[in-house]
Amino acid sequence: MMTKNYLTPKERVIRWLVYIFLTLIIVYLLAPNLAVIVMSFNKSKYLQFPITELSLKWFENAVTIPAWRRAFLNSLVLALLTATASTVIGSLAALGVHHSRGKMKDMMTSFFLAPMAIPQLLLGIALLLVLGRFGLTGSMLALFLGHILVTVPYVIRMVLAGLPTVSQNIEEAAYTLGADEITTLMKITLPNIKSSVISGALFAFILSFDNLMISLFLASSKVNTIPVKILETLEWEMDPTVAAVSAIFMVLTFSIMLILQKTVGLDFVGISARRAEKEQ
Amino acid sequence: MAFRNALNAFLFRGKYSLWAQMGLALLIMLLLFIVPLVWLFVVSLWEYNSSGVLAATRPVLENYGKFFTPFYSAVAFRTVRLGLLTTTIALLLGYPLAYILSRSRIRYKNIIIFILLTPLFVSVTVRVFGWEIILEHSGLINYLLTSAGLIAEPIKFLRTPVAVVIGLVNSQLTFMVMPIFSALESIKPSQEEAAQTLGANPVITWFRITLPLSIPGVLAGWTLVFMMSIASYVQPAVLGGANYFVMSTVLRSQIHGTLNWPFAAACGFVLLAIGLIAIYIPTWLVRKTIGANLERGEE
Numbered sequence: 001m002m003t004k005n006y007l008t009p010k011e012r013v014i015r016w017l018v019y020i021f022l023t024l025i026i027v028y029l030l031a032p033n034l035a036v037i038v039m040s041f042n043k044s045k046y047l048q049f050p051i052t053e054l055s056l057k058w059f060e061n062a063v064t065i066p067a068w069r070r071a072f073l074n075s076l077v078l079a080l081l082t083a084t085a086s087t088v089i090g091s092l093a094a095l096g097v098h099h100s101r102g103k104m105k106d107m108m109t110s111f112f113l114a115p116m117a118i119p120q121l122l123l124g125i126a127l128l129l130v131l132g133r134f135g136l137t138g139s140m141l142a143l144f145l146g147h148i149l150v151t152v153p154y155v156i157r158m159v160l161a162g163l164p165t166v167s168q169n170i171e172e173a174a175y176t177l178g179a180d181e182i183t184t185l186m187k188i189t190l191p192n193i194k195s196s197v198i199s200g201a202l203f204a205f206i207l208s209f210d211n212l213m214i215s216l217f218l219a220s221s222k223v224n225t226i227p228v229k230i231l232e233t234l235e236w237e238m239d240p241t242v243a244a245v246s247a248i249f250m251v252l253t254f255s256i257m258l259i260l261q262k263t264v265g266l267d268f269v270g271i272s273a274r275r276a277e278k279e280q
Numbered sequence: 281m282a283f284r285n286a287l288n289a290f291l292f293r294g295k296y297s298l299w300a301q302m303g304l305a306l307l308i309m310l311l312l313f314i315v316p317l318v319w320l321f322v323v324s325l326w327e328y329n330s331s332g333v334l335a336a337t338r339p340v341l342e343n344y345g346k347f348f349t350p351f352y353s354a355v356a357f358r359t360v361r362l363g364l365l366t367t368t369i370a371l372l373l374g375y376p377l378a379y380i381l382s383r384s385r386i387r388y389k390n391i392i393i394f395i396l397l398t399p400l401f402v403s404v405t406v407r408v409f410g411w412e413i414i415l416e417h418s419g420l421i422n423y424l425l426t427s428a429g430l431i432a433e434p435i436k437f438l439r440t441p442v443a444v445v446i447g448l449v450n451s452q453l454t455f456m457v458m459p460i461f462s463a464l465e466s467i468k469p470s471q472e473e474a475a476q477t478l479g480a481n482p483v484i485t486w487f488r489i490t491l492p493l494s495i496p497g498v499l500a501g502w503t504l505v506f507m508m509s510i511a512s513y514v515q516p517a518v519l520g521g522a523n524y525f526v527m528s529t530v531l532r533s534q535i536h537g538t539l540n541w542p543f544a545a546a547c548g549f550v551l552l553a554i555g556l557i558a559i560y561i562p563t564w565l566v567r568k569t570i571g572a573n574l575e576r577g578e579e
Contacts, residue, residue: 018380022392025377028450029395032410033402035420039413049423089304092291096301112305115313119511119555121528122548125535126316129323129545149312152305181292182284210403213513217535230405234412234518243413246406257401261394 033250040243058244068245071229075209078140078225082147082208087201089148090155095185097156098163112156115149120213123149128217138220146214151204158203162196163189195264202260206253324545334541343546352530359526360554362441363510366448367456370505371498373449374456378497379490381457382464399454408514411447412438415519439521447515452508456501463497464490495566502562507555527551 007015043055062068097108115123127146128137136142166189174184190197212227219228226249233242291300299306324344327337346352377396381389399407414420415437422434437443467490475485513528520526527547534544 018384018386021376022380022386025373025453026392026395029398029453031414032407032447032450033398035410035413036406046418049418049420050427089308093302093305096298096305099298099301108302112309115309117507118317119507119548119551121511121513121531122317122320122552123313125531125544125548126320127312128535129320129541130312130316145312149308152308156305180285180288182288206401210401212403212405216513216532227403227405230403230409231514231518234405234409242409246409250402250406253401253403254398257394257397 036243036246036250039240040247042240042243045240046238058240059248061241062244062248065241067224068226068229068241071224071226072245074140074143074223075225075227078143078147079205079209081144082151083201083205085144086148086151086155086204087197090152090200090204091159091190091197093152094156094159094163095189097160109160113153116153116157120150120211124214124217127214131218137218138223140223142218143215143223143225146218147208147211150211150214151207154207155200155204158196158200159193162193166192199260199264202256206256209253320545321549323541324549326542328540328542334539343542344550346543346546347550355525355527355530356550356554359510359528359551360558362444362448362516362526363506363554363558365445366452366509367502367506369445369449370452370456371502374453374501375460375494375498377453378457378460378464382461396454396457399451404451404514407451408447408518411443411450411519415443415446438519439524441520441524443519444515444524447519448509448512451512451515452505455504455508459500459504460494460497463494463500467493499563499566503559506558510555510558511551527554 038051040058041054041056042051043053043057044051093112097105097112100108124146127142127149131137131142131145136145170192171184171188174188179187210227211225212231215225215228216231219225224232226245230242230246230249233239291297294300323334325339325341326334327340327342329335329337347356380386381393381396386392412419416422417434417436417438419438421437422431425431426434471493472485472489475489476482480488510526511528513532516524516526517529517532520529527550531544531547531551534540534547
């Protein structure tokens with residue numbers, strides 16, 4: 001590689017253009033998030049710039065109003081249950097797919113990943129149609145079932161990406177030494193694909209926590225999640241409490257994202273992109 | 281211990297052990313994916329009963345036929361236009377971004393990638409609310425523009441199609457950049473260097489080598505973003521205002537308003553069909569034009 005410490009005028013112009021472009025993109029991507037945070041501290045009830053006075057009263061509203069607290073609790077419980085269930089179900093299924101042979105393996109992979117290709121809008125009404133028949137709409141069970149349909153494919157994809165990295169030799173060594181399959185899975189296989197499973201679980205948590213399109217159809221005015229309640233409030237009135245709720249919600253998802261980056265890295269997103277292009 | 285051994289035998293030792301491992305996921309796929317979608321398709325062929333009670337009727341095509349009436353064909357057209365506009369803008373912004381992230385040695389690259397991934401993690405309702413604050417009549421943009429003296433009166437941004445596109449591109453850019461980025465990353469440096477050694481300048485190298493080899497990534501991004509844009513709900517509903525009708529908002533008003541299930545189901549499948557056509561056309565075009573080069577390049 002050639003190293004040089006000077007730039008030609010043309011290179012300098014290109015460099016500036018690149019910096020300007022990147023700055024604009026960053027501003028564009030972060031603008032809505034920052035706007036919500038700024039607005040949550042605004043004292044006035046109306047969205048009006050410039051902001052003159054600050055206040056914490058919207059945060060007080062956000063944590064004291066029962067409807068918001070209930071929605072928050074629902075979202076949290078739902079995301080925890082969904083993440084746990086889909087990690088177990090998805091990892092097991094990935095194991096089964098991984099051990100399948102030949103055409104079967106490709107077929108099962110595409111089959112399990114199919115829900116990702118269908119718009120959630122369509123999945124949402126299809127689920128409402130069927131679950132409604134059993135009187136399940138507006139229940140946590142319906143929301144849970146809807147959410148695992150969305151999250152299981154992601155867990156399968158991530159665990160499936162990790163499994164080929166486990167050396168067959170150490171698994172066989174475990175069998176030779178007398179371990180049965182469950183012990184080998186828990187002590188050898190899973191620890192080796194720890195990062196895939198953890199990112200799968202945390203991503204499943206986020207997908208469920210953020211989910212709008214499935215919840216929108218399966219929730220009711222009584223059993224609600226935060227994204228649905230935010231949307232419903234936005235459609236009806238301008239209540240700055242939404243800004244405070246959104247800010248709290250955003251800080252939570254951001255911390256999970258940071259934890260992911262610091263522990264297992266965000267590479268799995270790249271992995272999923274590489275997979276997507278293979279499916280073409 | 282007996283249970284554990286039985287579980288071990290069931291999951292790993294039986295003739296159907298692979299099916300046992302995949303069992304729960306298969307059950308989910310069957311009961312929550314295949315059955316609902318097939319059922320929904322059947323309902324899309326039923327006649328609408330104005331009492332709102334959903335009951336089987338003889339199969340009709342009138343729910344799909346509605347898309348040939350002026351109002352609903354305009355809705356379908358608007359949806360396609362929104363999808364094309366969003367996807368094109370996302371591509372025009374996303375390709376250079378992916379190229380810069382993949383090829384240049386800028387500082388803070390990790391921070392930029394982190395910021396780029398935020399739309400995957402922050403709920404769409406929160407971000408759309410952010411855009412509402414920014415684009416509002418008395419919002420941030422109008423405040424900045426008027427105080428800078430650029431405009432005398434606030435401009436109406438919110439509840440316009442422009443606002444919908446701004447909000448949609450903001451959510452979808454990540455999904456465009458990711459596949460293009462990984463396609464660019466998978467190009468061997470030797471391929472680009474070979475072109476340079478043979479005398480090609482950077483522009484020609486990009487046209488002849490980099491662009492054709494990154495086309496699979498572009499296609500993947502195009503597919504993903506188009507499908508998600510035409511099926512997006514929050515941006516059209518909140519940023520587009522009450523009179524901005526696209527397929528998704530029409531669909532929801534059928535379900536939560538008039539209870540016209542058959543038509544809502546038909547809307548869903550028309551949406552899916554539009555998406556599949558939009559995936560097929562560019563893939564076919566690429567096969568026809570640079571397909572031969574592409575296959576050679578992949579060897």
